[in-house]
Amino acid sequence: MSDVAREAGVSVMTVSHILNGRPRASEATRERVLSVVAELGYEINLTARNLRAGRTDSVALIVPSFHDYFGAVADRLALLIEASNRHLVLERTAANAQHEREALSLARLRMYDGVLLSAYGISYAELELIGKAVPLVLLGEREMPADLNHVRLDNEEGARLATEHLLSRGARHIAVLGGRFDPEQSMASSRREGWETAHREAGLSTDPRLVVPVAEYAMADARTAMRQLLDSGLPVDGVFAVTDVLAHGALAALGERGIRVPDEVQVVGFDDLDVDEFVSSGLTSINPNHDQLAATAVRLLEQRIAGGTAAEHVVTPVSLVVRGSTR
Amino acid sequence: MSDVAREAGVSVMTVSHILNGRPRASEATRERVLSVVAELGYEINLTARNLRAGRTDSVALIVPSFHDYFGAVADRLALLIEASNRHLVLERTAANAQHEREALSLARLRMYDGVLLSAYGISYAELELIGKAVPLVLLGEREMPADLNHVRLDNEEGARLATEHLLSRGARHIAVLGGRFDPEQSMASSRREGWETAHREAGLSTDPRLVVPVAEYAMADARTAMRQLLDSGLPVDGVFAVTDVLAHGALAALGERGIRVPDEVQVVGFDDLDVDEFVSSGLTSINPNHDQLAATAVRLLEQRIAGGTAAEHVVTPVSLVVRGSTR
DNA sequence: CTGTTAGCGCATTCAC
DNA sequence: GTGAATGCGCTAACAG
Numbered sequence A, B: 001m002s003d004v005a006r007e008a009g010v011s012v013m014t015v016s017h018i019l020n021g022r023p024r025a026s027e028a029t030r031e032r033v034l035s036v037v038a039e040l041g042y043e044i045n046l047t048a049r050n051l052r053a054g055r056t057d058s059v060a061l062i063v064p065s066f067h068d069y070f071g072a073v074a075d076r077l078a079l080l081i082e083a084s085n086r087h088l089v090l091e092r093t094a095a096n097a098q099h100e101r102e103a104l105s106l107a108r109l110r111m112y113d114g115v116l117l118s119a120y121g122i123s124y125a126e127l128e129l130i131g132k133a134v135p136l137v138l139l140g141e142r143e144m145p146a147d148l149n150h151v152r153l154d155n156e157e158g159a160r161l162a163t164e165h166l167l168s169r170g171a172r173h174i175a176v177l178g179g180r181f182d183p184e185q186s187m188a189s190s191r192r193e194g195w196e197t198a199h200r201e202a203g204l205s206t207d208p209r210l211v212v213p214v215a216e217y218a219m220a221d222a223r224t225a226m227r228q229l230l231d232s233g234l235p236v237d238g239v240f241a242v243t244d245v246l247a248h249g250a251l252a253a254l255g256e257r258g259i260r261v262p263d264e265v266q267v268v269g270f271d272d273l274d275v276d277e278f279v280s281s282g283l284t285s286i287n288p289n290h291d292q293l294a295a296t297a298v299r300l301l302e303q304r305i306a307g308g309t310a311a312e313h314v315v316t317p318v319s320l321v322v323r324g325s326t327r
Numbered sequence C: 001c002t003g004t005t006a007g008c009g010c011a012t013t014c015a016c
Numbered sequence D: 001g002t003g004a005a006t007g008c009g010c011t012a013a014c015a016g
Helices: A002-008 A012-019 A027-040 A046-053 A070-082 A097-103 A124-133 A155-168 A187-201 A219-231 A244-256 A274-278 A290-305 B002-008 B012-019 B027-040 B046-053 B070-082 B097-103 B124-133 B155-168 B187-201 B219-231 B244-256 B274-278 B290-305
Strands: A058-063 A087-092 A114-117 A136-139 A149-153 A174-177 A238-241 A266-268 A285-287 A313-316 A319-321 B058-063 B087-092 B114-117 B136-139 B149-153 B174-177 B238-241 B266-268 B285-287 B313-316 B319-321
Touching (some): A002 A012, A046 B046, A058 A070, A070 A087, A070 A290, A070 B070, A114 A290, A124 A136, A136 A290, A155 A187, A155 A238, A155 A266, A155 A285, A155 A319, A174 A219, A174 A244, A219 A244, A244 A266, A274 B219, A274 B244, A290 A313, B002 B012, B002 B027, B070 B087, B114 B290, B124 B136, B149 B155, B155 B174, B155 B187, B155 B238, B155 B266, B155 B285, B155 B319, B174 B187, B174 B219, B219 B244, B244 B266, B244 B274
Parallel strands (some): A058 A087, A058 A114, A114 A136, A136 A149, B058 B087, B058 B114, B114 B136, B136 B149, B238 B266
Antiparallel strands (some): B285 B319
């Protein structure tokens, strides 16, 4: 910057003013400085600016891994964040709790003006520390500290909708594939609860043997689990899979056994992936409404960045999308 | 840091030395300093360190959008980069050329020790500028400047393998779904060339009417294009789809017409997505071997970061995975 | 093994 | 409308 100043015959401060778009320079000076900038190929040093200004104009979205469903949300978040002249960058924590803590060093997080965090294994105490160090919005299924912003899907309602739909179409032995009985709140246990709620509302009871855990939330594991369920001899005429990936694994298992969908077994997933429309006659699913999730998260984050201290816990709505895998 | 130094009765330099793990402090001093650090909850200011040290220990992967296939590659890249004590962050360029340039401001890129860049609309001149400003490895299909590192899949060979496989299984009217005749090299035109190569090697000619463009590389567009191809009355007994997403769209169109796969029409995709194993009897595809791509990219980047100036253009191999959509 | 000096590149403050 | 002084928080280089 001092090179530019010298070459343009002004002080460093004038260059700085002009580059930051402050309206204090005469048109002549401005043009001269900008032409010198172009001529010398000068680029501002953002690290120095960040240090001096105390902000980076960037926001981090921190996720367990890049290949999950986060991509869909991240693109929407990026647009919203760019609208307020900030920059979204993604970081990953490496899904195990050990690495999660390292990746989440406060020092790194403080490099951002705000942080959107989807974390699994972090304790409340650590989250509180992070929330004190940097404007923070938590994403995800777990119960979270009341004084931190938190946005999540309405997992239970989505599961309730899915199960209610299956019940209304005549299914009476509905397995919940990937469901779990976790002690703490999790995606899998919330969705299992919604499955129970729908039964209760219909005056029906649930059979815990129809809660079918899945090893890794991958298609192959779901297919294996579905095969075992079919082999078990338990009557099954409906499957609510807690994610679409699992639902596709289930469809594969049903297909290889020659079991017709939806005539013999109906299937509902959760996520409304693009691919749902393209398997056989389509997979009925729950649309997670990522747009609203993203908009809410950004709104809360910007409140915090602006100095607000209020914390909200927002649950965004989901909806049922009926396709050919249910009657 | 000066607070810590004062509290521990040492100078800031001693604190700095200890926090950077330099082996120059006595065990007693080290413990005292570390306990004060813990007590005060001190966290180093990375922005200041970055400014002073002239490096950030982080590498950017810059992609057009987060929801593409990049997630799969990014997780592998992250592991490799973390192995050398650096940090991978993702940024996106917003896939249109206008925004691409803004997002790629040299100032931002210089905040990273190295950059892995997958860019579509950037000119050679701009790429050269970037390559001069920061250690750079280009990813992607286009032809790239010779003096810049570049890694890409062997698109043509993958397409050739796919088409050769279809020919060997008896297909003689093979459409290339999503293929294009681009003036410059692109994924779609390289794969179309591989399709032509396979025909030529078999002593067969190709029909340009079987090069079926697709609007947006989405399943719905592929389904539409496939329907139109079937309606056109052209004989078709094989489809090489330039991506698996397109292949799934094609399978949907064939399914709704009651055309049996692979008996009447055989289908091969490209990407070897997880879902390929789970549609009907499986989708034959080309495995892109992302592991090797990632390893190569990181190797080249680290050479550059270490001061090397040699540029390599590496084409990583791909392989055929046969499933039920071909005979 | 520990401390002093100097400065990374920029922006805030306030004077002119 | 422009500029001088000052320091953001840290570390390289070197002295002791």
